[in-house]
Amino acid sequence: MISILIYAIFVRAVLSFFGPKFSPSNNKLVSVIYDVTDPILKPFQRFQFSGTASAIDFSPLFAIFALNIIQWLLAQIF
Numbered sequence: 001m002i003s004i005l006i007y008a009i010f011v012r013a014v015l016s017f018f019g020p021k022f023s024p025s026n027n028k029l030v031s032v033i034y035d036v037t038d039p040i041l042k043p044f045q046r047f048q049f050s051g052t053a054s055a056i057d058f059s060p061l062f063a064i065f066a067l068n069i070i071q072w073l074l075a076q077i078f
Contacts, residue, residue, distance in 0.1 A: 002071045005040060006064050012037050013060040040067070 012033050015022045024031040044059035044066075 002067050006067050009037050009060050
C-alpha cells in the first residue's frame, strides 16, 4: 500500500509540470490522484523554499522520504 502511495505522489509531481492540461478539474484520474495524495502532502507543504522568482515545493520529496521510513520501520517490526 505504501508503494502505491509513493507512486501516486511521483505521478502527481510529474503531472504538475504539464500545467492546467492535467488539472484535477479536467481529468477524473488526476482528481483521484490528488484526492489520495493531498492528505499525505498537506503536512509537508509548509516547508517551502521561496526565492525571488518562485517557490519550490519539496513536499513530494519529503513525503516520499517519510513513507520510505515508515515502510522500513514496518518491515523491521513484522
